[in-house]
Amino acid sequence: MEQKEIQVQPVDLKKLTEKPTLFTGGHRACAGCGMTIMARQVLLAASDNPVVVGCATGCLEVTTTIYPYTAWNVPFIHNAFENAAATVSGVETAFRALKKKGRIPPDKKINFITFGGDGGTYDIGIQSLSGAMERGHRMLYICYDNGAYMNTGIQRSGATPRGAHTTTCPVGTIVPGKPQKRKDLAAIMSAHNIPYVATASPHQPRDLMKKVRKALAVDGPSFMLVFSPCRLGWAFPPEQAMELSREAVSSGFWPLYEVEYGKLIINEPSKDANLAPIKPWLEKQGRFKHLFQKGNEGLLNQIQEDINHEWESLKKRTTM
Numbered sequence: 507m508e509q510k511e512i513q514v515q516p517v518d519l520k521k522l523t524e525k526p527t528l529f530t531g532g533h534r535a536c537a538g539c540g541m542t543i544m545a546r547q548v549l550l551a552a553s554d555n556p557v558v559v560g561c562a563t564g565c566l567e568v569t570t571t572i573y574p575y576t577a578w579n580v581p582f583i584h585n586a587f588e589n590a591a592a593t594v595s596g597v598e599t600a601f602r603a604l605k606k607k608g609r610i611p612p613d614k615k616i617n618f619i620t621f622g623g624d625g626g627t628y629d630i631g632i633q634s635l636s637g638a639m640e641r642g643h644r645m646l647y648i649c650y651d652n653g654a655y656m657n658t659g660i661q662r663s664g665a666t667p668r669g670a671h672t673t674t675c676p677v678g679t680i681v682p683g684k685p686q687k688r689k690d691l692a693a694i695m696s697a698h699n700i701p702y703v704a705t706a707s708p709h710q711p712r713d714l715m716k717k718v719r720k721a722l723a724v725d726g727p728s729f730m731l732v733f734s735p736c737r738l739g740w741a742f743p744p745e746q747a748m749e750l751s752r753e754a755v756s757s758g759f760w761p762l763y764e765v766e767y768g769k770l771i772i773n774e775p776s777k778d779a780n781l782a783p784i785k786p787w788l789e790k791q792g793r794f795k796h797l798f799q800k801g802n803e804g805l806l807n808q809i810q811e812d813i814n815h816e817w818e819s820l821k822k823r824t825t826m
């Protein structure tokens with residue numbers, strides 16, 4: 507892929523506080539939910555142009571659009587899991603077609619953004635996402651990853667980490683939580699050779715918003731995978747959401763990195779850093795509490811080994 511640098515304005519937090527709120531408070535998400543913090547940051551970063559949002563079913567859509575209320579001060583299209591990316595790709599195509607016909611000025615810009623949860627992205631909507639990215643639509647797809655189908659009662663998804671308790675991989679005398687590792691969705695999206703792919707976390711708002719701006723600046727498709735703590739499904743006190751996000755990054759469970767025109771850059775932890783051990787992060791969440799019972803030491807070690815292995819593989823993919 508052609509190597510280019512994506513140039514964007516730095517994120518000025520003070521200026522952003524003066525902008526109109528495109529994603530408002532007063533929605534029905536749980537206190538301490540990472541997803542709505544992420545949505546607010548994304549819309550703040552995107553607000554330089556008009557924004558059109560598409561959203562798959564899931565907690566983000568359900569908690570923010572309870573009739574007759576909405577938290578969205580932008581055009582908002584609710585879609586099924588299967589076709590959220592396809593729908594926004596169609597809207598983006600219509601926008602280009604209307605420009606060609608002279609019904610929209612040629613220099614008009616709109617930021618097209620699709621949100622989907624991990625269930626809606628890793629599993630059910632991956633075919634329409636893959637198609638939209640491959641066709642080259644100018645749109646940003648954001649997967650907020652809370653590691654399960656939370657809105658319907660915490661069922662396992664392709665993003666659920668190994669060892670986590672969910673209602674469809676419940677901990678019992680035989681099963682110690684989810685037996686499989688999660689999918690590497692950011693790598694799958696990078697393999698589409700699209701201009702921009704990034705991981706992010708809401709505890710680093712400047713980094714997240716800079717990445718949204720980069721994603722929207724490229725002339726083509728972009729994808730972001732955002733860490734999204736769920737206090738209900740993970741079972742932690744609401745005030746710990748940002749601390750859990752911080753530790754997810756420092757332990758290497760959720761490294762922050764970007765792939766710009768094929769070039770992978772790790773943002774955090776630094777490439778030479780020693781990863782913090784994963785155990786304290788797991789201990790803070792009820793979904794992993796069985797791992798600390800006698801007999802599950804092997805699984806605990808396996809989780810640490812998975813992270814070490816993935817971190818080494820990620821470092822090998824960097825180009826600088």
Ligand SMILES: Cc1ncc(C[n+]2csc(CCOP(=O)(O)OP(=O)(O)O)c2C)c(N)n1
Pocket residue numbers: 563564565566586587622623624625626627652654655656657658663
């Ligand atoms: C095709 C289809 N299957 C099932 C459902 C029921 N459903 C609604 S929300 C939801 C969970 C979505 O999980 P995820 O995408 O991870 O988003 P989260 O709720 O975790 O934010 C499910 C299964 C649905 N709406 N459509």
Ligand code: SF4
Pocket residue numbers: 534535536538539540541565569652656657735736737738739
């Ligand atoms: S169930 Fe989880 S993802 Fe859904 S609103 Fe509550 S904290 Fe957020």
Ligand SMILES: [Mg+2]
Pocket residue numbers: 623624625650651652653654655656
């Ligand atoms: Mg989910």
